[in-house]
Amino acid sequence: MKTLQSTRRLADEDAPPAQEGRVLRLSAGRRTRSAAGADAEAIYRRILGAIIEHRLAPGRKLVEERLASVFGASRAMIRQVLTRLSHEMVVTLVPNRGAFVAEPTVDEAREVFEARRLIEPALARKLAQTVAPAQLSRLRQLVAAEERARAARDRQTVIKLSGEFHLEIAEMAGNAILARQMRELTLLTCLIIFLYDSPGGRACPDDEHHQLLDAFTCRDGERAAGLMLHHLDHVEQSLDISLTAQDDDDLERIFS
Amino acid sequence: MKTLQSTRRLADEDAPPAQEGRVLRLSAGRRTRSAAGADAEAIYRRILGAIIEHRLAPGRKLVEERLASVFGASRAMIRQVLTRLSHEMVVTLVPNRGAFVAEPTVDEAREVFEARRLIEPALARKLAQTVAPAQLSRLRQLVAAEERARAARDRQTVIKLSGEFHLEIAEMAGNAILARQMRELTLLTCLIIFLYDSPGGRACPDDEHHQLLDAFTCRDGERAAGLMLHHLDHVEQSLDISLTAQDDDDLERIFS
DNA sequence: ATAAACTTTATTGTCGACAATTTGTTGACT
DNA sequence: AGTCAACAAATTGTCGACAATAAAGTTTAT
Numbered sequence: 001m002k003t004l005q006s007t008r009r010l011a012d013e014d015a016p017p018a019q020e021g022r023v024l025r026l027s028a029g030r031r032t033r034s035a036a037g038a039d040a041e042a043i044y045r046r047i048l049g050a051i052i053e054h055r056l057a058p059g060r061k062l063v064e065e066r067l068a069s070v071f072g073a074s075r076a077m078i079r080q081v082l083t084r085l086s087h088e089m090v091v092t093l094v095p096n097r098g099a100f101v102a103e104p105t106v107d108e109a110r111e112v113f114e115a116r117r118l119i120e121p122a123l124a125r126k127l128a129q130t131v132a133p134a135q136l137s138r139l140r141q142l143v144a145a146e147e148r149a150r151a152a153r154d155r156q157t158v159i160k161l162s163g164e165f166h167l168e169i170a171e172m173a174g175n176a177i178l179a180r181q182m183r184e185l186t187l188l189t190c191l192i193i194f195l196y197d198s199p200g201g202r203a204c205p206d207d208e209h210h211q212l213l214d215a216f217t218c219r220d221g222e223r224a225a226g227l228m229l230h231h232l233d234h235v236e237q238s239l240d241i242s243l244t245a246q247d248d249d250d251l252e253r254i255f256s
Numbered sequence: 257m258k259t260l261q262s263t264r265r266l267a268d269e270d271a272p273p274a275q276e277g278r279v280l281r282l283s284a285g286r287r288t289r290s291a292a293g294a295d296a297e298a299i300y301r302r303i304l305g306a307i308i309e310h311r312l313a314p315g316r317k318l319v320e321e322r323l324a325s326v327f328g329a330s331r332a333m334i335r336q337v338l339t340r341l342s343h344e345m346v347v348t349l350v351p352n353r354g355a356f357v358a359e360p361t362v363d364e365a366r367e368v369f370e371a372r373r374l375i376e377p378a379l380a381r382k383l384a385q386t387v388a389p390a391q392l393s394r395l396r397q398l399v400a401a402e403e404r405a406r407a408a409r410d411r412q413t414v415i416k417l418s419g420e421f422h423l424e425i426a427e428m429a430g431n432a433i434l435a436r437q438m439r440e441l442t443l444l445t446c447l448i449i450f451l452y453d454s455p456g457g458r459a460c461p462d463d464e465h466h467q468l469l470d471a472f473t474c475r476d477g478e479r480a481a482g483l484m485l486h487h488l489d490h491v492e493q494s495l496d497i498s499l500t501a502q503d504d505d506d507l508e509r510i511f512s
Numbered sequence: 513a514t515a516a517a518c519t520t521t522a523t524t525g526t527c528g529a530c531a532a533t534t535t536g537t538t539g540a541c542t
Numbered sequence: 543a544g545t546c547a548a549c550a551a552a553t554t555g556t557c558g559a560c561a562a563t564a565a566a567g568t569t570t571a572t
Contacts, residue, residue, distance in 0.1 A: 064554070074527055075554090080339070087343040096533050096554060111433040118378050118434070177367040177444075178374070181437050188433075319523070330557055331524090352524060352563050 043071050044081045051090055051101055052163070052187065054156050054194050058103040062091065090187050102191055109192045113236040116185050120166065120232060121225040123173040123182070124212065128221040135172050136217060142168060143209045163190050165209055196239040208234065299327050300337045307346055307357055308419070308443065310412045310450050314359040318347065346443050358447055365448045369492040372441050376422065376488060377481040379429040379438070380468065384477040391428050392473060398424060399465045419446050421465055452495040464490065 047067070050056040067078045082099045085091035092102045104112065127135075142165045149157035163186045170182035208231040215224035303323070306312040323334045338355045341347035348358045360368070383391075398421045405413035419442045426438035464487045471480035 063552090065552090076525095076527065079554095083336070083339065084343070087340070098554065108433065111431045114431055115434050115437070118375060122374050175367045175370055177364065177441075178371050181371070181440075184437075185433075321523075332555095332557065335524095353565095354524065 039071075039073065040077050040080055043067075043073060043077065044084060046071070047081060048085065048090065048187075051085075052160050052190050054159075056101050058101050058191055058195055060101045062099040062101065064098070088184055088187060090191070102188075103195065104188055104192050106196070108188070109196060109239070110236075112185055112188050112192060113232060116182075116189070117229060117232050119178060119182060119185075120170070121228045123170050123175070123178060124215075124228040125221040125225040126175075127169055127173045128216050128219050128224040130174065131172065131216050131219065136213075139165065139168060139172075139213055139216065143213055146209065159190055159193055162209070163187070169212075193235075193239070198238065198240045295327075295329065296333050296336055299323075299329060299333065300340060302327070303337060304341065304346065304443075307341075308416050308446050310415075312357050314357050314447055314451055316357045318355040318357065320354070344440055344443060346447070358444075359451065360444055360448050362452070364444070365452060365495070366492075368441055368444050368448060369488060372438075372445070373485060373488050375434060375438060375441075376426070377484045379426050379431070379434060380471075380484040381477040381481040382431075383425055383429045384472050384475050384480040386430065387428065387472050387475065392469075395421065395424060395428075395469055395472065399469055402465065415446055415449050418465070419443070425468075449491075449495070454494065454496045 047056070047062075056062070062082065064075050064078045064082070067073075068075045071078070082091055082093065086093040086099065090102055092100050094100065142161060146158055146161040146165065149161055166189075167179075167183055167186045170186075171179040173179070208227065212224060212227050212231065215227055303312070303318075312318070318338065320331050320334045320338070323329075324331045327334070338347055338349065342349040342355065346358055348356050350356065398417060402414055402417040402421065405417055422445075423435075423439055423442045426442075427435040429435070464483065468480060468483050468487065471483055
């Protein structure tokens with residue numbers, strides 16, 4: 001029963017390869033060995049995409065053999081992808097137990113936001129000083145798409161696009177290493193929002209991205225930095241990271 | 257001929273397992289699958305140690321089979337370790353060509369320092385406000401060891417210990433995610449120093465670590481942050497990142 | 513003598529099979 | 543009935559063998 005359902009869900013997630021709009025892409029830095037297998041990269045993107053879009057929920061077990069048959073790949077290749085995802089902290093690998101979609105703890109969530117508050121305002125400031133017209137239009141495009149998704153009440157797409165907006169800023173700022181780190185933080189943030197978003201407060205406040213865009217357009221670095229900081233605080237406060245009793249999983253933590 | 261020599265060097269690097277003083281350790285975060293193999297972790301540390309201590313120079317090719325025989329492990333296990341190292345950007349994996357000790361470019365070097373200037377002063381400030389006596393003595397210990405190495409003109413150990421000092425600060429600051437990112441940056445910095453250190457200026461100016469330690473002892477967060485920023489600038493300026501024509505490898509870059 | 517095409521060698525990439533581990537289940541014993 | 547132990551199923555971990563690729567060396571033709 002449960003097994004069957006699980007199988008179907010993975011299969012379903014296999015189904016829609018139509019919307020192939022790169023998955024919170026990042027040129028994958030210097031492409032790792034994974035890229036060699038020609039389609040390891042594709043599998044990576046599919047799985048990551050499913051996680052980002054919340055079709056694979058945090059905590060979900062990822063069984064190697066089943067993934068292998070879904071993607072028509074060998075287990076070894078799935079393994080490559082899973083280890084890569086685990087290095088990016090999107091998947092947790094438990095020895096002899098398997099791979100699971102990561103479930104950031106409240107502490108980790110706080111740390112992620114602390115890191116972002118440190119890095120992103122500086123990136124925003126930097127970008128504002130050097131931004132080119134083409135970059136501005138790209139950002140506008142993302143914000144517009146996000147707004148459409150918001151209008152359509154497609155929360156998952158909103159979260160994904162919001163992440164892409166932040167990541168795009170990081171990449172445009174011209175520091176590949178910081179961009180790479182921001183990618184990790186952004187991916188984690190997607191998981192965190194799904195885990196801790198309170199029903200009441202919506203994730204990324206409506207127009208703060210618009211304001212950021214304005215600041216970029218005016219090339220006002222200080223304002224961009226300030227807005228970014230405020231924005232991050234705002235997002236974090238909209239989450240239930242206060243002291244919420246967490247998932248059942250955290251029994252170990254509770255009795256310690 | 258060349259083959260033989262290469263073999264010997266790797267063998268030699270195998271030789272001294274005596275000084276087993278953990279290699280710029282970081283509790284490896286949540287231990288990845290690598291840890292399962294019981295000794296994959298050990299192999300990882302040995303190779304990373306050799307790179308950090310410059311016994312494996314940047315650009316050096318790492319042949320899987322040879323490593324496997326050196327460590328008495330299977331090629332698959334070596335492969336795990338190499339992919340992990342590549343995710344940490346210490347090793348570059350070229351499809352169908354193999355693994356090489358990373359050679360950060362001047363641009364990457366600048367980016368690394370930019371990132372560190374962003375993150376480390378904040379971590380220093382934070383640590384100064386919360387530092388415990390035990391932590392202070394640990395830091396003192398590291399600085400003392402570094403000074404001993406400097407007195408012994410053991411430049412490689414100086415660089416390694418200096419990296420450990422910075423990493424320890426990051427870990428003590430109480431943000432595991434930032435600590436993880438700092439670990440990457442610190443490892444890269446080790447490679448960068450070996451690549452671009454000018455013969456004249458020595459790497460980590462003598463007493464700046466001492467001054468930092470003072471600031472921590474006084475719990476003076478602002479001073480610690482300021483010193484850290486200054487220190488990083490100082491280290492970067494002591495390098496030949498000006499416009500030095502790089503290695504012969506970078507012919508592609510020169511004609512572009 | 514040089515350059516192109518071919519052969520050889522060394523190394524990486526991929527896969528399937530087997531061993532080890534964990535998890536769930538059955539059955540015997542108190 | 544309940545508890546524990548042995549057993550069975552499912553899943554992960556490891557390895558060796560083979561295929562694919564790139565580099566080096568050799569031959570051949572101009």
